[in-house]
Amino acid sequence: METPLTGNIRPDREPPSLKEYEKSGGYRALARVVSGLAPAEVTAIVKDSTLMGRGGAGFPTGLKWSFVPMGVDAPPGPRYLVANADEMEPGTFKDRVLMEGDPHQLVEGMIISAYAIQATTAFIFLRADYDLAEKRLKRAVAEAYEAGYLGKNIMRSAYSLEMYVHVSAGRYICGEETALLNSLEGKRAIPRARPPFPQVSGLFGKPTVVDNVETLCNVPHILANGAEWYKSLSLTAIGGTKMYGVSGRVNRPGWWELPMGTTVREIVEVHAGGMRPGYALRGLLPGGASTDFLVEQHLDTPMDFTSIPKVGSRMGTGTMIILDGKTCPVAFVLNLLKFFAHESCGWCTPCREGLPWVARIVKAIEEGQGEARDLSVLEEHCVALAPGRTFCALAPGAVEPLQSALKYFREDFERHIKERGCPWRAA
Amino acid sequence: MLSDKEREEIEAEMARYPHKRAMVPEALRIVQTHRGWISDESVRDVAELMGMSAEEIDTIASSYNMIFRRPVGRHVILFCDNVSCWIMRSDAVRDHLVKRLAAGPGETTKDGRYTVLPSACLGDCHHAPVMMVDDEMHGNLTPEKIDRILERYT
Numbered sequence: 096m097e098t099p100l101t102g103n104i105r106p107d108r109e110p111p112s113l114k115e116y117e118k119s120g121g122y123r124a125l126a127r128v129v130s131g132l133a134p135a136e137v138t139a140i141v142k143d144s145t146l147m148g149r150g151g152a153g154f155p156t157g158l159k160w161s162f163v164p165m166g167v168d169a170p171p172g173p174r175y176l177v178a179n180a181d182e183m184e185p186g187t188f189k190d191r192v193l194m195e196g197d198p199h200q201l202v203e204g205m206i207i208s209a210y211a212i213q214a215t216t217a218f219i220f221l222r223a224d225y226d227l228a229e230k231r232l233k234r235a236v237a238e239a240y241e242a243g244y245l246g247k248n249i250m251r252s253a254y255s256l257e258m259y260v261h262v263s264a265g266r267y268i269c270g271e272e273t274a275l276l277n278s279l280e281g282k283r284a285i286p287r288a289r290p291p292f293p294q295v296s297g298l299f300g301k302p303t304v305v306d307n308v309e310t311l312c313n314v315p316h317i318l319a320n321g322a323e324w325y326k327s328l329s330l331t332a333i334g335g336t337k338m339y340g341v342s343g344r345v346n347r348p349g350w351w352e353l354p355m356g357t358t359v360r361e362i363v364e365v366h367a368g369g370m371r372p373g374y375a376l377r378g379l380l381p382g383g384a385s386t387d388f389l390v391e392q393h394l395d396t397p398m399d400f401t402s403i404p405k406v407g408s409r410m411g412t413g414t415m416i417i418l419d420g421k422t423c424p425v426a427f428v429l430n431l432l433k434f435f436a437h438e439s440c441g442w443c444t445p446c447r448e449g450l451p452w453v454a455r456i457v458k459a460i461e462e463g464q465g466e467a468r469d470l471s472v473l474e475e476h477c478v479a480l481a482p483g484r485t486f487c488a489l490a491p492g493a494v495e496p497l498q499s500a501l502k503y504f505r506e507d508f509e510r511h512i513k514e515r516g517c518p519w520r521a522a
Numbered sequence: 523m524l525s526d527k528e529r530e531e532i533e534a535e536m537a538r539y540p541h542k543r544a545m546v547p548e549a550l551r552i553v554q555t556h557r558g559w560i561s562d563e564s565v566r567d568v569a570e571l572m573g574m575s576a577e578e579i580d581t582i583a584s585s586y587n588m589i590f591r592r593p594v595g596r597h598v599i600l601f602c603d604n605v606s607c608w609i610m611r612s613d614a615v616r617d618h619l620v621k622r623l624a625a626g627p628g629e630t631t632k633d634g635r636y637t638v639l640p641s642a643c644l645g646d647c648h649h650a651p652v653m654m655v656d657d658e659m660h661g662n663l664t665p666e667k668i669d670r671i672l673e674r675y676t
Contacts, residue, residue, distance in 0.1 A: 173540070185604040185643040216538075223588040224600065224644055226657035259538050264547040265588030267642055281544035283585040299540050342606040342647035349648045384605060384643075414647070422609055430605045434642065440585075 097328055099316040100309070100336060101352040104196030110231055113238040116199040122244055124318035128207050129252035132318075134165065137211040141314065143322035145334040149189075150179055150270075150307030151382060151411045153333075153400035162294035163212045163302045175303040176214040177279065178205055178311055180221040180228070181263055181270040184383035185434060186416040189338035190308035192350055194221075194228040197312075198235035202258070204311035206244060207318055209256050212304050217258040220275055223265035232260050267438035271487050272305040274440065285442040286487035309338055331356035331399045339398060341367040343417030344374040350414070356402070360394040362415065375420035378503060382411020384431050385492025387499035388418070407499065423519035424504040425511055428497055429457045435493035446490035449480050453497065460508060463516035470508055474501060524567045528556055532571065542572055546582050550589050559590040587642070595630040597675045600641035600654040607643075612651035618665040619653075622672065635675065 103111045103119055111119065128137055142157030164170065178201065182190040194201060201219070209217045219236075221229055236258050239245045247255045266284050268274045273287035276298050297303025313335055317325045326334035333355055339362050340350040346368030353362070359381065363369065370376050378388040381398065387408035389396070396406050403410045418427055436450040453476050459465050477498035480490040501508065510518055524532075532549045539545060549572065553564050560568075560583055562576075569576040583589045590598075601616055616627075623631050623638060630637040646652045649661025660671050 182645050183642055186606045186647050187643070188645045188647050191645045222645070224641070224654060227659075257538075261538075261548075262551065263588075264551060264586035266586050278547065279544065280541070281539075281546040281548075281582065283582055299544075340648065342650055343609050348650070416606055416609070416647075419609070427605065427609070430603075430608045434604055438642065 096354065098336060098352040099320075099328075100193060100200070100312050100338065101196065103200065104192065106196070110196055110198055110235075113199060113235070113242060116197070120319065121199055121315070122203055122242075124315040125203050125206055125244060126250055128210055128318055129250050129254050134211050134213055137207065137318065140322050141211065141317060144313075144317045144325040145322075145332070146310065146313055146317060146325070147333055147400055148307055149309035149313075149338070149413070151184070151385070151409070153410065156306065156310055159294065159306070160208070160211050160304055162292065163304060164295065165213065169213075170302065172301060173215040173299070174212060174301050175298045176205060176209040176212060176217040177275065177298065177303060177305045178217070178219045178308055179270060179272065179275060179305050180219050180225070180308045181275060182222055182225070182308070183267045183270055184385065184412050184414075185431065186342055186380065187340070187383045187412040187414045188342075189340055189350055189412060189414055191225060191228060192338065193308055193312050194225070195231055198228075198231045199239070200312050200315060201232070201308055202235050202239050203244070204314040205258065206239075206249065206256060207314050208304070208306060208311055210254055212302070213254075214256065214304070217256060218279060218298075219258070219260045220269070220279060221260055221262050223263045229260060229262055236260060266440070267434075268440040268487075268489060271489065274487070275305060276303065283440075285440045288486075329355035329399075331397055331402065333399050333401065337398065337413050339366070340414035341417065342414070343379075344371045344419040344421075345369065345417060346371055356397040356399045358395050358397055359389065359415070362398060363394070363417070370417075370419065373421075376417060377420050377422075377424065378418040380411075380416045380418075380496055381408050382413050382415070384416070384434065385488075385495055386411040387495045388503055390503050408495070421519070423461070423517055424500055424507045425457065425461045426517065426519070428500045429454065429461050431496050432457055432493065435489065439489060443486035445480055445485045446487075446493075449476055450490060450493055452476065453480075453494070457497070460511045461517055463511065463514075465508075465512040467512060469512065470501065470505070473497065477501070524553065524564075524571065525556065528553055529571070543574065546572060546574070546579060547586060547589070550579075550583055550586075554590060558596075559593050593630070594637040595634050597636050597656050599636055599638045600644065601627070601638060602642075602644045602650070602652050603640045604643035606647035607651040610650040612663070615651050615663045615665060615668060619668050622668065636672075 146156040147153045269284045274284040278284040293303040337355045378390045393406045432454040436454040439446045441447045477494045482491045569579045625631045627640045651663045652661045
């Protein structure tokens with residue numbers, strides 16, 4: 096089984112230096128690109144590879160790049176590539192692994208991607224708390240400048256690129272791409288209206304592509320080995336491998352790079368070693384806190400962007416959170432809602448007012464103060480905060496675990512209300 | 523007043539951005555690195571350097587979790603209270619931490635050594651429960667482990 100993204104990663108040891116990265120084939124894809132491929136050819140190869148955005152939305156990466164106006168349509172002045180390294184989705188720890196474990200892979204992926212859109216400047220928008228990743232990325236960027244992979248006339252080609260590590264001042268909403276752009280412009284991190292899309296008018300009003308760290312890390316391998324090879328890595332129609340992870344009461348919580356489309360069951364039972372003795376699996380969030388619960392009957396579903404939606408959820412970040420039988424589902428959802436209510440940026444009313452409202456109701460239920468009609472109020476909010484009702488995807492994501500918990504764990508909510516307290520606390 | 527060193531560091535970073543204003547969060551981070559927190563005076567100093575009003579700077583400063591508008595201890599503990607840690611009973615570990623330090627979330631110990639802040643998911647969920655002390659991660663926390671970690675910082 097091939098693991099292109101993590102082949103160089105040695106947990107708990109220093110990441111590969113520039114020399115070691117080059118020895119493993121690093122920067123050969125970049126050499127090929129800047130010496131012989133036109134930007135449009137790079138984009139075409141990435142399109143053919145079926146690479147889809149690994150931040151959670153699964154938008155086709157090559158297609159996103161192709162929206163950047165090029166040639167005679169291109170406005171004068173700078174254009175930007177931004178790596179979204181603001182990993183902050185609860186339960187998600189995959190980009191940290193990639194940045195700490197093989198920083199040059201991200202840097203090379205960014206240079207190639209920047210070339211495809213002819214960006215003049217690239218930013219790594221890094222989460223404030225990722226201090227180790229910051230140290231390692233800054234070293235990798237400095238090494239890449241030193242070696243002529245960054246700066247003026249990269250590898251003696253006509254292409255030049257500046258790259259900076261921008262450390263965020265910390266806020267969950269910065270992961271939303273337009274809020275990220277506002278933050279990078281030095282403003283409060285609030286989302287922007289679309290259109291215009293960032294590819295046309297993004298950072299400082301210039302054409303900008305924002306891609307997730309894992310997405311960008313795939314790019315050197317696609318350019319080195321071709322679109323057909325990349326597609327062959329996957330078990331399904333969408334190409335590549337995927338960084339999967341599991342947290343919760345399993346025997347071996349952790350991360351694994353596996354073929355795209357590996358089933359939920361294989362990830363949980365084989366790679367994570369199954370549930371710990373005494374703990375039963377009741378459900379799981381497949382890809383971070385903003386995804387709907389899956390339950391036992393869904394375990395044989397392939398973890399990919401098209402299969403998981405067919406069973407009512409989303410692959411999201413691909414890092415699962417397991418709900419076990421000894422953990423109260425109402426309290427689990429309450430923990431998520433308190434987080435989302437706190438992190439709402441306050442820009443649009445449904446999210447700012449709706450999420451604290453929902454969190455208060457779930458808190459009341461958990462603490463034995465719930466009433467029978469609360470469940471229908473919660474259900475109404477799941478509709479009122481659905482996609483299209485709010486400015487960005489924060490609130491719709493926040494109610495995904497709630498709406499599915501009301502479906503799969505309804506009796507637990509009803510028991511809290513009827514017994515005027517949490518059965519798990521009483522036990 | 524900003525020190526020469528602070529001013530120098532801020533100006534060195536400015537070249538990256540086409541507009542001076544884009545430097546506001548970074549400037550606040552630099553000042554905070556030197557002073558531990560952002561006082562009203564620091565807000566006014568950054569405002570002057572940026573050519574903006576203090577109110578404009580504060581509206582930015584107050585919107586970010588990692589800009590501290592109140593004094594903090596010599597070490598900042600970010601304690602993850604998100605779902606993956608909570609499942610692994612981070613509540614019990616946090617209660618031990620709070621009792622041991624006699625400082626709750628958002629508070630600083632009497633000796634000024636630690637400030638405890640609840641944090642969003644720290645992205646190390648396979649080692650839950652986790653916390654950070656300054657720039658160091660600590661995972662698989664237990665009350666005993668907390669005791670050992672707290673001894674290490676002065």
